[in-house]
Amino acid sequence: xxxxxxxxxxxxxxxxxxxxxxxxxxxxxxxxxxxxxxxxxxxxxxxxxxxxxxxxxxxxxxxxxxxxxxxxxxxxxxxxxxxxxxxxxxxxxxxxxxxxxxxxxxxxxxxxxxxxxxxxxxxxxxxxxxxxxxxxxxxxxxxxxxxxxxxxxxxxxxxxxxxxxxxxxxxxxxxxxxxxxxxxxxxxxxxxxxxxxxxxxxxxxxxxxxxxxxxxxxxxxxxxxxxxxxxxxxxxxxxxxxxxxxxxxxxxxxxxxxxxxxxxxxxxxxxxxxxxxxxxxxxxxxxxxxxxxxxxxxxxxxxxxxxxxxxxxxxxxxxxxxxxxxxxxxxxxxxxxxxxxxxxxxxxxxxxxxxxxxxxxxxxxxxxxxxxxxxxxxxxxxxxxxxxxxxxxxxxxxx
Numbered sequence: 043x044x045x046x047x048x049x050x051x052x053x054x055x056x057x058x059x060x061x062x063x064x065x066x067x068x069x070x071x072x073x074x075x076x077x078x079x080x081x082x083x084x085x086x087x088x089x090x091x092x093x094x095x096x097x098x099x100x101x102x103x104x105x106x107x108x109x110x111x112x113x114x115x116x117x118x119x120x121x122x123x124x125x126x127x128x129x130x131x132x133x134x135x136x137x138x139x140x141x142x143x144x145x146x147x148x149x150x151x152x153x154x155x156x157x158x159x160x161x162x163x164x165x166x167x168x169x170x171x172x173x174x175x176x177x178x179x180x181x182x183x184x185x186x187x188x189x190x191x192x193x194x195x196x197x198x199x200x201x202x203x204x205x206x207x208x209x210x211x212x213x214x215x216x217x218x219x220x221x222x223x224x225x226x227x228x229x230x231x232x233x234x235x236x237x238x239x240x241x242x243x244x245x246x247x248x249x250x251x252x253x254x255x256x257x258x259x260x261x262x263x264x265x266x267x268x269x270x271x272x273x274x275x276x277x278x279x280x281x282x283x284x285x286x287x288x289x290x291x292x293x294x295x296x297x298x299x300x301x302x303x304x305x306x307x308x309x310x311x312x313x314x315x316x317x318x319x320x321x322x323x324x325x326x327x328x329x330x331x332x333x334x335x336x337x338x339x340x341x342x343x344x345x346x347x348x349x350x351x352x353x354x355x356x357x358x359x360x361x362x363x364x365x366x367x368x369x370x371x372x373x374x375x376x377x378x379x380x381x382x383x384x385x386x387x388x389x390x391x392x393x394x395x396x397x398x399x400x401x402x403x404x405x406x407x408x409x410x411x412x413x414x415x416x417x418x419x420x421x422x423x424x425x426x427x428x429x430x431x432x433x434x435x436x437x438x439x440x441x
Contacts (some may be wrong), residue, residue: 045117047077048110051089054078055107057180058097066182081106118319131322132161138174139166139187141265142242143310146286148187155330162323170264171241178313184324190241191311200312202331205283207246207306208298210290212276218297225253225304232278233257237264242308246281249306270296283308 046067054063060071067074082089089103099107125131139148144166152164169177171188178186179196191199209223217223217231228250235257236243243262250257260278263269266286273280274295281301290296312328314320320328 045114047081048106049114050074050077051081052107052110052114053181054090055099055103057182062180062182115317115319118321122319122321125322131159131326133321133323134163134165135185135321135323135327136165136183137167137185137187138169138177138183140171140174140189141168141267142283142286143187143189144168145267147310151327151331155327158330159323159326162327164327172239175313178315181315181318184314184318184320185328186313187310188241188313189308189310190245191309191313192241196316197313198316198318200314200328200332202310202312204307204309205285206300207281207308208284208287208300209279209281210270210273210287210296210298211279212273213294213297214276215279215297217279217299220299222302223299224302225250225255228257228279229255231257232260234261234263234269234272234278234280235259236269237262240264242283245308246306249304253304281306 050063050067050069053066054060054074057063057066060074064071064074078089085102085106087102087106088100089106091098091100145168148166152166156162156164167177167183174183174186174188175192175194175197177183179194189205191197191201193199209217209228211217217227220227235246238244238247258278261272263272266282269280269282270287270290272278274290284298287296287298291298312331314324
């Protein structure tokens, strides 16, 4: 009886899916079935109720799952401790992230991490927020990057920073002449929003509702890129995290204006399953995210440290505030981050805004595996570029 057979069985029990269990362990569905059959033969017990109804463990299967998890955790802890003793950082990190963080925040961190630890492989999935939580809890991925993290007893939440949100508009829009915006100026305007179940949308709606501001949602999307494209074609205005529109502002295709009478800050955090054994590679990746956010700025004076860009320093200042507020501790001043010279993550093309009347198509998961040795990226599934998988908007009203 092998440890890997226990692992496959436990993954199957948690995901209730042969497909997902195969995906997690990098094997075929047939191999999953064979390993389960082999376990049943060795234990002389039926572990899974094989019927057309919902997936269900037998009493023997539930018992094996409970003790199997303990065996796996002990084994993983042993491997992790051995690597720490030998000062080895290697292996694979499976990461799921929401689109806005994955496209705008994550790439420089991955570049720096792979330069520091070239024997580590990083596999990235771009997902909706609810799918990130599901994959973390189902052990499909090791870590998740989300905004406005949920308070979930089964999850460990590590706050990184607060990101300021701004109003964006086309340069020809009447609001574009304003240096700053009061929320009441948005009342009655056409608004490009995120879909209602997305945490950022919920936070924005809450602030607008508290201020008595009623906007007219004309389009809704599930990712930041399509929201920006809709604003660029003058379909309406929107509220988004400031750093996600830095390129558009520099190219003068969008105007970003701070909100003077309200603070809409988006908390970004790392999540992982509670009691999960983190490998040295995972621990170092999390520490890099935390240290870089805190280290790029003097937490007391809010002055940038030498060699740090103003944008990085601004993000670092908000990170220090987020971390201190979450943990109720004083932020620590760390050295400035290493300069970045090479890129290993792909430049994702900006998706065009789909026709408002186009037929909605399902959004497949986009997975990217970063190879530290070749400094190149390869897709691990047959998927289309993000530009072609963004769903068309839900049109609530056409003006």
